Amino acid sequence: MTSAVTVVVVSATQPSGRLEESVTGEGFELRRVNRVPDESVATAVVQALSDSTSEFIAVVESDGWMSPHAGDAIRQYLSANPSVDVLYADGAAVGRRGRTTSVARPDYSPERLRCQFYWGDLVIYRRSVFESLGGLDSTVPGAELYDLALRSTAVAHSIEHLALPVFTRPSAAIRPLNYQELESTRVALERHLAATGGGTVRSVGADGVHDTRRSVKGEPLxxxxxxxxxxxxxxxxxxxxxxxxxxxxxxxxxxxxxxxxxxxxxxxxxxxxxxxxxxxxxxxxxxxxxxxxxxxxxxxxxxxxxxxxxxxxxxxxxxxxxxxxxxxxxxxxxxxxxxxxxxxxxxxxxxxxxxxxxxxxxxxxxxxxxxxxxxxxxxxxxxxxxxxxxxxxxxxxxxxxxxxxxxxxxxxxxxxxxxxxxxxxxxxxxxxxxxxxxxxxxxxxxxxxxxxxxxxxxxxxxxxxxxxxxxxxxxxxxxxxxxxx
Missing domain, CATH: 3.90.550.60 (Spore Coat Polysaccharide Biosynthesis Protein SpsA; Chain A)
Incomplete structure (x- = not known):
């Protein structure tokens, strides 16, 4: 049997209940954390996981929901690929008129990841990887999940992509990054570049697309x-x-x-x-x-x-x-x-x-x-x-x-x-x-x-x-x- 996945949901709004309804089936448990002003998300997640023993952990900050049969697909993938350390998946978005469109993502692309957090809303980490990284970092408020993804690339042996739409978000859940989130994103990216060979952050975008460049070494002909x-x-x-x-x-x-x-x-x-x-x-x-x-x-x-x-x-x-x-x-x-x-x-x-x-x-x-x-x-x-x-x-x-x-x-x-x-x-x-x-x-x-x-x-x-x-x-x-x- 596939080991359990604990999904921690961090939300500042009144829960609709749709996510709870969608996280069903054997092997999944859901824990909701209401975002409190001036409280660190990282601290809240630690408290939510204090008595969890699941092998995998996911932290979600969207008022979306799991797509039908997503739980079965995730369990089957983890069972068939026992070496997976990080798993992300395709998604879906519901437009203003109620039309749902799939969001296809590329397989793991390290250089792309430093330009945008393309992994999406639901990213599943093996607990040992999550804990070896110290969980979420409270020093980058608003960019904790992106920062975690960037840091995970240094320790995860297998980062996999499930080419199925797993998580659906309403269009209203998509918003521009605010000033604090942009500054935190810049810090996270600068640290990542410094740890992975160097580079500069020329700009961070409110739309989630960031201009980061690798550095030229020397002056070869x-x-x-x-x-x-x-x-x-x-x-x-x-x-x-x-x-x-x-x-x-x-x-x-x-x-x-x-x-x-x-x-x-x-x-x-x-x-x-x-x-x-x-x-x-x-x-x-x-x-x-x-x-x-x-x-x-x-x-x-x-x-x-x-x-x-x-x-x-x-x-x-x-x-x-x-x-x-x-x-x-x-x-x-x-x-x-x-x-x-x-x-x-x-x-x-x-x-x-x-x-x-x-x-x-x-x-x-x-x-x-x-x-x-x-x-x-x-x-x-x-x-x-x-x-x-x-x-x-x-x-x-x-x-x-x-x-x-x-x-x-x-x-x-x-x-x-x-x-x-x-x-x-x-x-x-x-x-x-x-x-x-x-x-x-x-x-x-x-x-x-x-x-x-x-x-x-x-x-x-x-x-x-x-x-x-x-x-x-x-x-x-x-x-x-x-x-x-």
Whole structure:
């Protein structure tokens, strides 16, 4: 039989009784604590648990209720997964007109957790973990549950996600964080960052989305590797060279300056383009002449092999940088222990999103956020937070040089398409996580400079290798609905 779960409910309002009615069945007990002004929630919870002997503990601060069959689902999950230390689940919300919608959450994402408390209202902790952390911390009033979640990541061996809607909250229960809660959240996040490798809290949001950044360590050389034909094209009635525009934006905007630009340049490149490129980039430019037939993968690999940086940044020539600290944002994530890759937020020229990470669903691969408006926050505010992802586009992807070489770089068997899907699959197959940041923003004028057609053999190669992994709910799951388009 599954050990009992004690649910402690902390409420400042008169209980409706709906939660009590919903917490039913063998293995659950409910204890309610009425919030008293000037009384520490942490103290009240300790008193509520004083004679409890259950193996698991949950503290809830919402006037919501358990969804039907939630108790059975939780008991079955804990029974089938006896090593779980922390369990959170999907949720549901009731709108003003009484319509209930599911709230799908990603699997455990440590970097996302420092940007938002996405675990939801009902988080179940193994008692030994809860007690080893000293329970709730009274020094962060209003942010005790978020702080507990952050601290638990240091001691919990298994943090699991139950992909079922377990807890329902009314829309009225969702409110902005007040001043005290915001200040407590800042303290909790600063302590968490200090304990997990460093970083800064730039802002805390009343909506629960916080701008926290990892710190860049040292000043390593970044090799920005750009494959290009190096020619002018007629675009919208005017002559334009995307390579020149990309290089100009890098040189004009980037606050991180220890980089080289390695251009794998076709032999057909216009001499005027080469001259202008040298004028813009100066002694930070390295040109690798490319004389073979088109093969994007082979061309990029040649550029990497001629580069010198500790980190390599694969970058298309049809991009334009929008953020001054884009390199710092990518580098800070690529420097995380064991990191494999980091990528940014790309827009089409019409200010719709082209890329907010790769998503793999039911045997298919696509870009997260594809065609969404630039201002769209995404499901669960996902386009606003740094997070783990299944992959990123090679149009803007930073990697430790050692990882790039270890996995063999881009596959020459994929000359034009899906080479980045293959690269990401190789990186995660080797156990290296991939990260995405919304703080490295670029325009991507996709496929403006090459033939964008997809060949059947490319599909056969990529899906033949990785079709069995083309549904990865680990970082961006869709357990209830198809991915947003």
């Amino acid at each position: 970044i090799s920005i590797v750009i494959p290009s034909r190096g020619i002018h094209s007629m675009v919208d009635g005017r002559t334009r060279c995307y390579l020149i525009d990309a290089a100009q934006s890098i040189m004009d905007l980037s606050t991180y300056r220890n980089f080289e630009i390695v251009v794998a340049l076709d032999s057909v490149a216009e001499p005027a383009v080469v001259t202008e490129l040298a004028d813009i980039v100066g002694d930070q430019l390295r040109i690798v002449e490319w004389t073979r037939p088109f093969n994007f993968s082979e061309k990029v690999n040649a550029g990497v092999l001629h580069s010198r940086g500790e980190f390599v940044l694969l970058l298309n020539d049809d991009v334009r940088v929008l953020d001054e600290d884009w390199l710092e944002s990518l580098l800070a994530l690529a420097q995380l222990p064991g990191a494999g890759m980091s990528g940014g937020l790309l827009y089409y020229e019409d200010d719709t999103i082209q890329h907010a990470g790769h998503g793999y669903f039911e045997g298919d691969a696509s870009h997260i956020g594809l065609d969404a408006q630039r201002t769209d926050p995404g499901p669960l505010e996902g386009y606003r937070v740094e997070r783990e992802v299944s992959g990123v586009t090679a149009a803007c992807a930073m990697m430790p040089r050692s990882v790039y070489l270890e996995v063999g770089g881009l596959s020459n068997l994929l000359p034009g398409n899906f080479n980045d899907v293959d690269l990401c699959m190789k990186v995660t197959w080797r156990g290296y996580p991939i990260y995405w940041t919304p703080h490295a923003e670029l325009y991507h004028f996709e496929s403006k400079t090459r033939d964008a057609s997809v060949h059947a053999f490319e599909v056969d190669v990529a899906w033949g290798r990785w079709g069995f992994r083309m549904h990865d709910p680990r970082y961006w799951p869709y357990p209830h609905n198809r991915p947003p388009s």
